[in-house]
Amino acid sequence: MAYAFKLPDLGEGLTEGEVAKWLVAEGDEIEEDAPLVEIQTDKTTVEIPSPAAGKVARILVAEGDVVPVGTVLVVIGDGEVAPEQPVATPISDMSRGQSPGHVQRVQATPLVRKIAQELGVDVASVAATGAGGRVTEADVRNAASVDSTQSSEGRREKVRGVRRQIVEHLTRAHHEVPAVTYVEECDFSNVDLKLLLPTVLTATAAALQEFPELNARLEGDEIVYLDRYDLGVAVQTDQGLVVPVVRDCDTREVEQLRDDVAALAERARAGTLTAEELRGSTFTVTSAGKLAGLFVTPLVNYPEVGILGVHRIGPRAVVRDGEVVVRPMGNISVTFDHRVVDGARAAAFTLAVIDRLQS
Amino acid sequence: MASTEALVTHGLAESDLLELYRRMVLLRTYDERSVVYHRQGRIGTYAIFWNHEAIQAGATFALSGDDWIFPSYRESAIGLVRGMPVETILQWWRGHPSGWWNPADWNVASIAVPIATHVPHAAGLAWGKKLRGLPTVAMAFFGDGATSEGAFHEGVNLAAVMNAPAVFVCNNNQWAISTPIEAQTRAETLADKAVGYGIPGVRVDGLDVLAVYAAAREAVERARSGGGPTLIEAVHYRAAPHATADDPRAYIDQARVEEERARECLGRYEDVLKNAGVLTVERAEAVRKEAEDLLRAGITAAEAEAPADPDLLFRNAYVDPPGNMRNG
Numbered sequence: 001m002a003y004a005f006k007l008p009d010l011g012e013g014l015t016e017g018e019v020a021k022w023l024v025a026e027g028d029e030i031e032e033d034a035p036l037v038e039i040q041t042d043k044t045t046v047e048i049p050s051p052a053a054g055k056v057a058r059i060l061v062a063e064g065d066v067v068p069v070g071t072v073l074v075v076i077g078d079g080e081v082a083p084e085q086p087v088a089t090p091i092s093d094m095s096r097g098q099s100p101g102h103v104q105r106v107q108a109t110p111l112v113r114k115i116a117q118e119l120g121v122d123v124a125s126v127a128a129t130g131a132g133g134r135v136t137e138a139d140v141r142n143a144a145s146v147d148s149t150q151s152s153e154g155r156r157e158k159v160r161g162v163r164r165q166i167v168e169h170l171t172r173a174h175h176e177v178p179a180v181t182y183v184e185e186c187d188f189s190n191v192d193l194k195l196l197l198p199t200v201l202t203a204t205a206a207a208l209q210e211f212p213e214l215n216a217r218l219e220g221d222e223i224v225y226l227d228r229y230d231l232g233v234a235v236q237t238d239q240g241l242v243v244p245v246v247r248d249c250d251t252r253e254v255e256q257l258r259d260d261v262a263a264l265a266e267r268a269r270a271g272t273l274t275a276e277e278l279r280g281s282t283f284t285v286t287s288a289g290k291l292a293g294l295f296v297t298p299l300v301n302y303p304e305v306g307i308l309g310v311h312r313i314g315p316r317a318v319v320r321d322g323e324v325v326v327r328p329m330g331n332i333s334v335t336f337d338h339r340v341v342d343g344a345r346a347a348a349f350t351l352a353v354i355d356r357l358q359s
Numbered sequence: 360m361a362s363t364e365a366l367v368t369h370g371l372a373e374s375d376l377l378e379l380y381r382r383m384v385l386l387r388t389y390d391e392r393s394v395v396y397h398r399q400g401r402i403g404t405y406a407i408f409w410n411h412e413a414i415q416a417g418a419t420f421a422l423s424g425d426d427w428i429f430p431s432y433r434e435s436a437i438g439l440v441r442g443m444p445v446e447t448i449l450q451w452w453r454g455h456p457s458g459w460w461n462p463a464d465w466n467v468a469s470i471a472v473p474i475a476t477h478v479p480h481a482a483g484l485a486w487g488k489k490l491r492g493l494p495t496v497a498m499a500f501f502g503d504g505a506t507s508e509g510a511f512h513e514g515v516n517l518a519a520v521m522n523a524p525a526v527f528v529c530n531n532n533q534w535a536i537s538t539p540i541e542a543q544t545r546a547e548t549l550a551d552k553a554v555g556y557g558i559p560g561v562r563v564d565g566l567d568v569l570a571v572y573a574a575a576r577e578a579v580e581r582a583r584s585g586g587g588p589t590l591i592e593a594v595h596y597r598a599a600p601h602a603t604a605d606d607p608r609a610y611i612d613q614a615r616v617e618e619e620r621a622r623e624c625l626g627r628y629e630d631v632l633k634n635a636g637v638l639t640v641e642r643a644e645a646v647r648k649e650a651e652d653l654l655r656a657g658i659t660a661a662e663a664e665a666p667a668d669p670d671l672l673f674r675n676a677y678v679d680p681p682g683n684m685r686n687g
Contacts (some may be wrong), residue, residue: 009403
């Protein structure tokens with residue numbers, strides 16, 4: 001008898017999960033409890049030990065697909081899948097009053113199901129508006145018309161893995177955070193540009209200590225002021241943008257920070273960063289080197305309340321003591337969550353960072 | 360190196376020491392298999408008690424069969440020490456009605472999921488037995504977080520005032536989900552709280568099963584001989600997630616967790632027994648295998664049972680179900 005393995009609720013009331021990685025292929029023999037698949041949830045990635053032994057007959061959900069809890073992921077073993085067991089006979093003396101019906105996964109009349117079939121609509125995927133969560137004929141027809149307006153142009157690619165996390169994370173940052181960007185120019189004459197990023201991290205950590213509301217998080221109706229200065233550093237990789245965390249930027253030497261940044265960036269590009277290395281930043285710094293532009297308006301790295309950008313540095317004409325001189329100039333931006341940080345304070349913070357870089 | 364003689368000073372015969380070991384192994388196996396069963400979708404969300412076995416096995420070993428155990432969710436499998444079938448407890452975690460045992464069958468109360476609500480129950484049962492002139496002791500288990508609850512205060516105070524034969528075992532694993540003990544209390548130790556109730560409070564190494572047993576035995580003897588309740592604080596450190604729905608990497612230093620895992624209680628007791636010549640490698644292997652077989656048979660039995668009728672959820676909730684809950 002074959003075993004149909006359904007995606008379990010790996011949390012407490014979890015509704016869906018992503019198949020992160022299959023650890024077996026169709027045709028493989030698997031022992032009970034041997035690693036079967038990695039599932040990524042809102043909270044974590046867990047390895048599922050196989051509930052059955054036998055040959056992996058069919059893998060039904062591809063890596064990167066997000067499916068609801070209860071979806072059959074894989075069939076293990078030969079033969080038919082065991083039928084669902086009938087429900088136990090209710091205990092009669094516990095019965096009282098009128099009993100409600102069994103809750104089925106999808107409630108729809110046979111007619112609605114038939115229409116759905118004709119229109120090629122999966123009745124399980126339709127948002128139900130009928131009484132008691134029932135899918136109505138109108139629901140099915142609406143779903144069908146939405147489907148038909150979907151363009152058939154272009155190449156389609158499933159949003160998965162890192163990109164899916166970026167989509168969710170930035171959607172949230174964009175929806176929830178009323179962000180404002182402040183920009184001021186900075187003279188980099190006194191900065192060793194080979195140590196640019198670690199120097200900026202040091203200056204930022206020092207300035208954050210004077211402006212605690214920027215090294216903070218908004219959690220519900222509380223602002224949490226953090227006393228760590230662990231700064232995220234945005235790194236572009238082939239998979240997309242990731243933000244590893246450089247720890248203790250307030251107490252460590254520039255050279256140590258440089259080594260950390262280099263090691264983290266390398267692991268980011270190799271895709272070998274651990275979850276720990278991506279967790280717990282208190283503020284973020286972004287710098288895209290030559291691509292950094294005159295200035296940009298980045299999104300804050302939610303749930304942080306600020307992000308500092310270092311933009312393109314190059315020789316520019318500036319006035320010093322009444323004379324036009326050429327200096328290595330670049331803009332520094334600070335994008336901040338205006339709910340937590342007032343504009344004047346964000347400006348003063350930016351200037352405090354610039355002061356440190358110029359001195 | 361420990362000797363059998365030193366061990367026997369705890370008042371335990373070799374057969375007792377091995378029985379204690381068997382119970383710890385059974386609890387450990389139950390816990391480790393349950394995490395696997397959860398991931399396989401065979402049981403629901405599960406509260407992990409890995410490395411709490413010394414407290415659970417040690418404290419209950421001081422009880423007689425007539426004494427009552429009041430578990431919290433962290434002690435969900437404590438019925439195993441009384442011979443409760445594995446499948447009964449698995450069914451509880453599967454949300455199946457056959458997982459609800461009759462407390463009087465095992466002298467094990469229902470599992471309390473709300474924090475500390477069972478502390479007054481234990482106090483009440485102990486007081487009631489005393490009023491009837493019975494020599495029964497009630498032992499309640501709860502965590503460090505429970506000591507901040509009103510019900511803890513009410514239960515322990517009532518037991519103290521009524522001189523009820525109760526033993527309160529606080530499993531201080533230093534975390535209440537993500538709340539650390541420093542944020543839980545300003546008291547230096549939780550055992551100190553006993554002072555306010557006028558009862559003895561003892562602090563014991565929660566990873567040392569014999570130390571827990573010795574403290575529990577003294578408390579049980581005191582309770583049975585009319586000396587009233589005792590508060591035992593068994594100190595250790597939660598080296599596993601709070602439950603399967605929890606990812607403690609977000610709030611616990613993983614280096615500390617690794618350290619704690621390295622000094623877990625079962626291996627420690629196993630070493631003591633081996634050094635004393637009480638336990639052989641073969642014997643240990645046989646005990647583990649027996650526990651694994653029990654778990655395998657347990658999950659098979661649980662899954663063989665017909666699924667519960669979801670209507671049962673509503674059966675005793677309404678005399679007249681509201682319209683939107685009726686079949687229509």
